[in-house]
Amino acid sequence: MSLFFSQFLNGLQTGSVYALVALGYSMVYGIILLLNFAHGDIIMVGAYAAFYSMTAFHLHPLLSVVLAVAASTLLGVVIEKVAYTPLRQAPRLSLLITAIGVSFLLENGAQLLFGSETKSMSPIVTGNVSLGSMSISKVALLTIAVTVAAMAILTFLVQRTKLGKAMRAVSEDMGAAQLMGISLNKTISFTFAVGSALAGIGSVLYLCAYTQASPTMGSMLGLKAFVAAVLGGIGSIPGAMIGGFAIGLLEALCSAVNLSVWKDGVVFAILILVLLVKPTGIMGRSQAEKV
């Protein structure tokens, strides 16, 4: 029972990071129909920002968190402006290839800048909280709490504010939204900013859990978050949350039954399965063709 519980918590913890990253994928896809493959690498940059501000500049962890989130947000918006905005009228394939290019650029740029080896640091949050007979690591609790809070803020932002509403309007009908006076550039930048900020939070949480950063850390994490977004229904915000937690729990389940070597394989098998059985995912809206 205690094993089950601790694996469940582990699952929620990994799932939190996946969910935060998956949100970025889903929001960007929802608005400009782009699979932003550079999104995973934004986490890497965020992690390095947090890492260096703590180890090299000895800043307070909280300040480092703010810096990491700011760096990710800025990077996301800059990528959108420099790489994607000029291609807005271009075929979607060009956009996709550009995204992959940006991803390579970031990964190799990081290797050049920070070196290709994995950087390790001492844990930021340590210790356990005991709950009856079980003990829960503080990192896990923190991760889950921060994620839930971030999601609550996001939900409010999207449901209640005018920028959030503009975002939903653009994702539903870009042309009509423009004709209603909604600025496309502002709305798309906002979407990238929010998605990247969530990735920044994810990167810090990842750093808390694994205490290391490497130039390619974003690619696998990004791919799994992408699977989570597809599982939840790409374009759907609640879907990305559910998908992230589901993938995290699934991985924990693999570890629990001693199949942790198969973890990655199982996740990608899920991708294939979803695409075969229900391509719209759990929460995705089906595109009903008008007859």
Next chain:
Amino acid sequence: MSRTPRPKTKLVPQPTTNYLPERDADKRPILETRHLGIDFGGLSAVSDFNVAVGPTEIAGLIGPNGAGKTTIFNLLTNVYKPTRGTILLDGIDTAGKSTTEVNRMGIARTFQNIRLFRQLSVLDNVLIALNNETRYSALSAILRLPEYWRRERIARDRAMELLSIFDMQPLADQPAGSLPYGAQRRLEIVRALATNPSLLLLDEPAAGMNPSETSELMDNIVKIRDTFQIAIMLIEHDMNLVMGICEVIGVLNFGRIIAKGTSDDIQSNPLVIEAYLGKKKEG
């Protein structure tokens, strides 16, 4: 160096083919197009489209299917870039402006095939269109500062007021996609009005409505013009509506205006009859 004397330029008065209601005659037209035209590939979809619309005029655009009526709306809102000609909105050239900017300059429109934000509530659809007038920073929204609440309340009140034109307040919280067809058409008009236009373009507002709904819509279009003091230009196939409320009617065929005038002028114009019914057999 001696200059050869330039021949004197001869000026020719240009006959304008534009009509305005008498009450708008001494005011600047809210919309004026000059030789507006667009080609799609080799096909000239619209050519030499000249109109002037007075600031409180209700103008109608009719014509057989494929005549280029919706294309003109797309040109006016800069969804299409014109191949030739100029569009002046309240005297200002809209060339090079984005669709969003044109909307902010004062043109709002509805769509032939309804394009509401179906997943959003009726109220949110209107609130989105009010976006430009609701100003608060994202930060004050997250922190829920009094500023946010105040602006949101003003926007909400305004949205409800606009919905009340069509008595739609009770539907405010329903998803727009779940409304009956006629209500969706009305909501599109409300949403367009929320952007505070000086010219409202209605693309087949009565499509799919029954006669009693249409006659109610006619009253409402006139009411909107009277309350908001704006110009309305509409495309419609329902001749009762067009002949009933449009002060000036333009008839379009193969992308060209073939007749302009009041409903009486149009109904007796042989070119119009030919366009709609075909040529009278000789002999």
